[in-house]
Amino acid sequence: MAAEPLSTVTQATTASARPKRRGSRTATWFPYFLIAPAIAIILLVVLFPLIYSFYLSFTPYRLLKPETLAIRWDDVLINYRRLLEDDIFWRAFGNTIIYVAVTVNLQLVLGLFLSQLLARVTRGQSILRTLIMVPMMFAPILVGFQYGWFFNATVGIVNGGLRDLGLIQTPIKWLVDVPLGMISIMIADIWMSTPVVAIILLAGTLSLPSEPFEAAEVDGASPWQKFRFITYPMLGPFITIALTIRSLDMARAFDIAMIMTGGGPANRTELAWTYINRLALNDRNFGLGSAMSFVTVVVTLVFTLYFFRQLIKSRIVY
Amino acid sequence: MVASVNPRKRLNQALLNLLAWVIVLVTLFPAVWVVLTAIRPYSEINAVPVVWIPREITFEAYVNMFGGNPDMVTQAPIGRYALNSIIVALFSTIFAVALGTAAGYAFSRFRFRGHTTIFLGMMLARAIPGIALGLPLFVLFSRLGMLNQLSTLIIINVALNIPFTAWLMDGFFRTIPADLDESAYIDGASHWQAFWLINLPLARSGMAAAAVFAFLASWNEFQIVSIISRSPEGKTFTVGLLGFIQTFTSDWRGMAALSALMMIPALIFVVLAQRHMVRGLTFGAVKG
Numbered sequence: 347m348a349a350e351p352l353s354t355v356t357q358a359t360t361a362s363a364r365p366k367r368r369g370s371r372t373a374t375w376f377p378y379f380l381i382a383p384a385i386a387i388i389l390l391v392v393l394f395p396l397i398y399s400f401y402l403s404f405t406p407y408r409l410l411k412p413e414t415l416a417i418r419w420d421d422v423l424i425n426y427r428r429l430l431e432d433d434i435f436w437r438a439f440g441n442t443i444i445y446v447a448v449t450v451n452l453q454l455v456l457g458l459f460l461s462q463l464l465a466r467v468t469r470g471q472s473i474l475r476t477l478i479m480v481p482m483m484f485a486p487i488l489v490g491f492q493y494g495w496f497f498n499a500t501v502g503i504v505n506g507g508l509r510d511l512g513l514i515q516t517p518i519k520w521l522v523d524v525p526l527g528m529i530s531i532m533i534a535d536i537w538m539s540t541p542v543v544a545i546i547l548l549a550g551t552l553s554l555p556s557e558p559f560e561a562a563e564v565d566g567a568s569p570w571q572k573f574r575f576i577t578y579p580m581l582g583p584f585i586t587i588a589l590t591i592r593s594l595d596m597a598r599a600f601d602i603a604m605i606m607t608g609g610g611p612a613n614r615t616e617l618a619w620t621y622i623n624r625l626a627l628n629d630r631n632f633g634l635g636s637a638m639s640f641v642t643v644v645v646t647l648v649f650t651l652y653f654f655r656q657l658i659k660s661r662i663v664y
Numbered sequence: 665m666v667a668s669v670n671p672r673k674r675l676n677q678a679l680l681n682l683l684a685w686v687i688v689l690v691t692l693f694p695a696v697w698v699v700l701t702a703i704r705p706y707s708e709i710n711a712v713p714v715v716w717i718p719r720e721i722t723f724e725a726y727v728n729m730f731g732g733n734p735d736m737v738t739q740a741p742i743g744r745y746a747l748n749s750i751i752v753a754l755f756s757t758i759f760a761v762a763l764g765t766a767a768g769y770a771f772s773r774f775r776f777r778g779h780t781t782i783f784l785g786m787m788l789a790r791a792i793p794g795i796a797l798g799l800p801l802f803v804l805f806s807r808l809g810m811l812n813q814l815s816t817l818i819i820i821n822v823a824l825n826i827p828f829t830a831w832l833m834d835g836f837f838r839t840i841p842a843d844l845d846e847s848a849y850i851d852g853a854s855h856w857q858a859f860w861l862i863n864l865p866l867a868r869s870g871m872a873a874a875a876v877f878a879f880l881a882s883w884n885e886f887q888i889v890s891i892i893s894r895s896p897e898g899k900t901f902t903v904g905l906l907g908f909i910q911t912f913t914s915d916w917r918g919m920a921a922l923s924a925l926m927m928i929p930a931l932i933f934v935v936l937a938q939r940h941m942v943r944g945l946t947f948g949a950v951k952g
Contacts, residue, residue, distance in 0.1 A: 376855040380770035381782065384763040384826045391823030392789040395800030402800070460687070467684045468677055474688050476938050480695050483930035485884035487902050488923050492698055495916050503697065506714035537694065542945070549946045584946060591945070594828070597793030601886050619795055626799055627891075639796040650791040654784055 396643070403637035409630035425637035435638055438609070438616035442642075445528065445599065445617060449535045450592055456536065457543030457588065458581075462573065464544070465551040475548065478541050486538065486598045490605025493534035497521050497606070521607050527615040534602050539595070543588045550584030551577060590653045597646070618642045695927075701920035702726075709917055725921035741896050742922070745904035749883060750929070751814055752900055756821035756882040761875050763822065764829025765867065769859055771830065772837035773845065783834075790827035794887030802891050812898030820888055825878040832877070835947030836870030837863065873944025876937045880930060901926050 403425050404417045418424065429435055464474055484492075496502050497520035508514045520530045558576045567575075600619035603609065609620035618638065626635030701709055705722050708715045729742050770776075771783055801820065802811070810816045840863060848858040886902040893899045905922055934941070 374776075377770035377774035377776045377779075380766040380859070384767040384786070384830060385782070387763065387819065387823045388786060388789050388826060391801065391820050392792060392797060394804065395797045396792065398800040398803065399796060463680070463684050463687065466677075467681050469681045470685070474684055475942070476935060477688050477692060479934055479938055479941070480692055480931075483880055483884075483927065483934050484695070485886060485902050485926065487884075487886045487905065488926065491905070491919055491923065492694055495919070496694065496697075501710055501712070501916070503714050506712070510713055510716075537691070541691075545942055546945045549942050553946070587946060594787070594790045597791075597795070600793060600795060619793060623795055632799060635799070639793075639799075643792055643796050646791055646793070647788050650788055651784065654787055658780065658783075 399636040400640055402632055403640050405633045407633040407636075409626075409632055414633070425634045428634055429637050429641065434613050434616065435618070435621060437613065438618050438621040439642070441528065441616055442618040445532065446596055449532050449539070449599070450589070450596075452532075452536055453540045453543050453592065454585070454588065456540045457547055458578075460540065460544040461547035461551055462577070464548050475545070478544060481538050481541050482545075484538060486601035487605055489534050489538045490602040493530065493537075493602070494521065494606040497530045521615075522611055524614050527607055531599070531603050531606050531615060534606065535599050538602070539592060542591060546584055546588045546591070547581060550581050554580050586653065586656050590650075590657050593650045593653045698920045699924045701917055702924045703921075704917070706917060725917045726925075729918065729921060729925075742904065742925075744896060745899055745901050746925075748814060748898070749900040749902075749926075752817045752821060753879050753882040753929075755818045756825060757875050757878040759818065759822040760825035760829050760878040760882075761871055764826045764874060764878075765833045765864075765871055766859075767826065767830040768833025768835075769837050769863060769867075771834040773842065773863075783830075786827045786830060790824070794824075794885070795891075798888045798891035801888065805892060812893055812895045814898060816892060817889055817898070817900070820892070821882040821885060824885070824888075825881055828881070829874040829878055832874045832944050832947055833867065833870055836867060836873075836944075839947060840866050869940055870944065870947060872937055873940040873947075876933055876941050877944065879933055883926075883930060 401417075402415075404422050405415055406418060406424060407414045460478070464471060464478070467474060481489075496504050499505060499517045499519050499522070502520070504520060505514065505517045508518070518526065520526050554577065558580075559572060562572050562576060597619060600617065600623070603615065603617050603620050604623065607615040607620075609616040609624060613621070619642070622635050622638045622642070625631045625638070700718055702725055703721050703723060704718050705720050705724070708719065767786070771779065805811050805816050844862050844866075845858045848862050853861070884902060885900075886906075889900055890903045890906065893903055896904075901922070905919070905926070
C-alpha cells in the first residue's frame with residue numbers, strides 16, 4: 347500500500363489539486379517517524395518481557411537460582427506438562443472466565459440501565475454525571491482494601507448493616523464461604539467499573555438523533571419499544587467501545603482479588619493471576635509461573651483481538 | 665415540553681429524578697464511608713454494632729501518619745511516597761500524551777504499510793496484565809541497575825499508557841476535518857507543519873482527555889511498581905499503602921486516611937476535566 351494521506355484517497359475527485367511534489371516525498375516516512383518513539387518504548391517494556399517470559403517458560407527457573415536459568419533440552423516442556431496436570435491452575439482458569447463473563451455482562455446491563463436513567467433526568471444531570479465518575483478514580487488496590495474491609499465478617503459494615511436490619515443473627519463469612527468470596531470480589535469490581543460503561547453509554551445516548559424517536563412517538567411506541575428498537579440498536583458502536591475498554595482493563599481485577607482474598611482461603615477465590623503471582627513470587631517458581639502467564643496472556647489477547655476487530659469494523663464507516 | 669403540563673407525567677419525572685439521585689448517592693456511599701472513617705476515633709470504627717452517624721471527629725490518623733505521634737515506632741515515609749507518586753504520574757502523563765498523540769495522528773491521517781497490524785499490536789500491548797510483564801521487567805531493570813528509580817517507573821508507565829492515548833487521539837483526529845491538512849499542503853506546508861501548526865492546536869481538548877486517563881492510570885498503577893520498587897526511595901503511594909497495611913495489620917483508619925489522601929489529586933483532575941473525559945471516551949464514535 348502506498349503511503350499517502352487518507353484524505354487524498356477518499357477524495358478522489360480532488361486528487362488533481364493535491365500537491366504531489368512535497369506531500370508524497372515525505373509521506374513515505376512521516377507516519378513511521380511519528381509512530382517510532384511509541385513503538386520503541388512499547389517494544390522495550392512489553393514485547394521484550396513477553397519474549398523473555400516465553401523463554402523462561404521452558405526453563406525450570408527459580409528466583410535467586412541463576413543456574414536454573416537454562417533450557418533443559420531433555421525435558422523442554424516440563425512446565426507446560428506440569429501446568430496441564432495442575433488442577434488448581436485449571437480451577438483458577440475456569441474461575442477467571444466465569445469472573446470475567448459475569449462482571450462484564452453485569453457491568454453492561456447496569457451501565458445501560460444507569461445511562462438510560464441519567465439521560466432522562468431533568469434536575470442536576472451534570473452533577474450526577476460528575477458524581478457517578480467518582481469510582482473511576484479509585485485505584486484498584488484501594489477498592490480491594492475498601493471492600494475487603496466492608497465484607498470483613500466481624501467489623502465489616504455489610505454484616506453490620508444486615509444485623510441492624512435484623513436480617514441475620516450470626517455474621518456471614520463473606521470472604522471465606524463458597525461462592526460468597528467470588529461474589530464479594532465481583533461486587534467490588536462492578537462498583538469500580540460500571541461507571542465507565544455508564545458514562546460511555548450516556549454520551550452515546552445523548553448524541554443520538556431525535557428524528558427516529560419523534561417518528562416512534564407519532565406511531566405510538568411505548569418507552570420500552572423505543573428503547574428496544576431504537577436506542578439499543580443505535581448504541582451498538584458505544585457498547586463496542588465500552589466492551590473494548592473493559593477488555594483492556596480486565597487484568598486490573600487482579601489488584602482487587604489479591605488484596606481482598608489473595609486467592610484464598612484454600613484456593614477458593616483463585617483467579618489465574620493470583621495463582622501465578624503466588625507461584626512466581628512466593629514460591630519463586632518463575633518457570634512454571636511464566637508458562638501459566640503465557641497461556642493466560644494468549645487467551646486474553648484472543649478475546650481482546652475479537653473486540654478490536656469489531657471496533658475497527660465499526661470505525662471504517664467514518 | 666408538553667410533558668410538563670400533564671400532572672401524571674410530571675410526577676413520573678419527579679420520581680425518576682429521585683430514583684437517579686438515590687442510586688448515585690448509594691453508589692457514592694463506599695467512598696464517603698472511607699473519608700468518614702479517616703476522621704473518626706477507633707472506638708467508633710471498631711464498634712459493634714456499627715456507629716452509622718459519626719459522633720466525634722479527630723484528625724489523629726493524619727497526625728500519626730506524618731510522624732506527629734512519637735509512640736509509633738515504624739513510620740511509613742508518606743511525604744516521600746506522595747512526592748514520588750506526583751513526579752511519576754506527571755512525567756508519565758506528559759510523555760505518554762506526547763508520544764501517543766503523535767502515533768494517534770499517524771493512524772488517523774495516513775495509510776501506510778502495516779497500519780492495522782501496528783494499531784492492533786499496540787492495543788494488545790495494553791491488554792497484557794501487568795503481572796505478566798512485571799517479573800521479566802524486574803530481571804531486565806535489575807541487570808541495567810535501574811531498580812528503585814523513578815525514571816524506570818516513568819518509562820514503564822509511559823509504555824503502558826501510550827496505547828490508550830493513541831487510541832483516544834486517533835478517534836479525536838478523525839473528528840478534525842482532513843480538508844484542513846489539504847489546504848495546508850496546497851499552501852506548501854510540510855507534513856510536520858500540518859501536524860504541528862494545524863492539527864495540534866485543534867487537538868487540545870482531546871489531549872486533555874488523554875492526559876486525565878494517563879494520569880489516573882499512572883497514579884493508580886500498582887502491580888509493576890510493587891515488583892520494581894523495593895526500597896522507600898522508589899515507592900509510590902499505592903505500594904506504600906500496601907506496606908502500611910502490612911505493618912499495622914488491622915489499622916483500617918490508617919488505611920482509610922491514606923486512601924482519602926490519595927484520592928485528592930485524582931478528584932481534582934476528574935472534576936476539572938470531566939467534560940473532556942466523557943467526550944474522550946467516545947471519540948471516533950461521535951462526530952464533532
